[in-house]
Amino acid sequence: MTSVSPILNSHPSAVPTPEGDPSPGVAWHYGDPLGEQRAATRGAAIVDRSDRAVIELSGPERLTWLHTISSQHLTALGDRRSAEDLSLDGNGRVEDHFVLTDIDETTWIDTEAERGQALTEFLTRMVFWAKVTPTARPDMAVLTLLGPDILTGPVAEAIALPPDAERYQAGDLPELRHDDEPLGFWRVMPRIGENGSTPVVDLIVPEPDLREWWRLLTEAGAAPAGMWAYEALRVNALRPRLHIDTDERTIPHEVDWIGGPDEAGAVHLDKGCYRGQETVARVANLGRPPRRLVLLHLDGSSAYRPATGDQVSAGGRTVGRVGTVVDHFENGPIALALVKRNVPADAELVVGDAASPDTSATARIDPVLYTPDDQVPPGRAAVDRLRGRG
Structure with missing residues (x-):
C-alpha cells in the first residue's frame, strides 16, 4: 500500500499513529480512543490496518514448500482456510510471524510493515526448485472488523459472511468493480479482548478499493476505530506482537505461539523438520522456556x-x-x-x-492470565519413569 493510508488522509478527525509507532501511516484514533474501544467490544468497529505488508504465493507447490521452511503444519490446510505461522532461526528464535490464507489456489501472507521486504526476500531465497513464486503485493491492504455485531446483521451481510463462519475460515468478498482486478477476501481470526470476547474478521482488499470498503462498512454500522483500540484489546487478550512483545531471544514457547490452526497457534508440534525445530522440540518435551x-x-x-x-x-x-x-x-x-x-x-x-x-x-x-508451572513436560516425565522417579 502507499506509505500513508487514504483513510487517514480523508477522515477529518483521524489522528495518525505516533512517530516511531510500528503501525505507520494509519490512524491511532478518531478523536475518542476510549469510546472506540467500547464500540469494538459492544457493537461493531472497523480498524485501518493497511500498514501491514501483503505477499502473494502462487504455484502448485506453495503449501508443501512453505510447510518445509516454517513452523506450521500446512500440507493439509484446506481451501479457504487460514493459519498463523513463524519463521525461526537455527536456534529456534522467532524471526517472523505472519498470517496466511489459502484461497482459490493462491496463498496470501500478511505481516508487520517493517518485515514485509525481509520476509519476501527470505521466501524468494528459499524457493530453489520448488514450483512457487513469492511476490510482494503493495496493492493489497488489510482492514479489521471488531465486535459482536460483525458476525450477523448489516456488517456481516456487506462482506457476505456466512452465519456459521468459524475461526480461520475465509471467503471471497462481494464484487465492487467489473474488471479483472482481485476482489479480496475475508477471514475470521481468533477473538481478542477480555476472555476472548471480541470477534475479529480481517478483510484483505485491493488498495484502490480501501476507501469504498470503509464507506460501505461504516454505513452498515461499523464505527471507525484506530490502532489504539485494536492494540488495547489485543494486549488484554495476551496476544503478542512481533518485535514489540518479542525480542531477539524470544522462542515460541515464551509467548504461547504453540499449536496448530485449530488451537490459534503458530507452531505445530507434530510435523517434520524445519529450521529451529530442535529447540522447539527440546522445550516441549524436556524443559520449560526461560x-x-x-x-x-x-x-x-x-x-x-x-x-x-x-x-x-x-x-x-x-x-x-x-x-x-x-x-x-x-x-x-x-x-x-x-x-x-x-x-x-x-x-x-x-x-x-x-x-x-x-x-x-x-x-x-494479572493473576487470571498467569498459568502456573505445575505440569511436567512429557519427555521429562518419561525420563523420570525410567529412573524410577514417576
Missing part, C-alpha cells in the same frame, strides 16, 4: 509512562522487559511483558529505572 508472557497492570497514578523495552525489576534485580504499553478503557494502563519463568504472580514489580522514582512505575501481574 521466560513467560504476562499482562501487567501499571500504576496509573505514577508520573512516569513506561515504554516498550523498559526493564522489569523485582527485589532490585532485572527480571524482564516491557512490550506493548496502552491505555485500556476499563483496566487503565496495561502492558505485555516477558519476565523470567520463576517470577510469581504476586511479585511486586517496578517498570523502568528501579533506582529512580521519577523514571519508574510499579506494576502487578
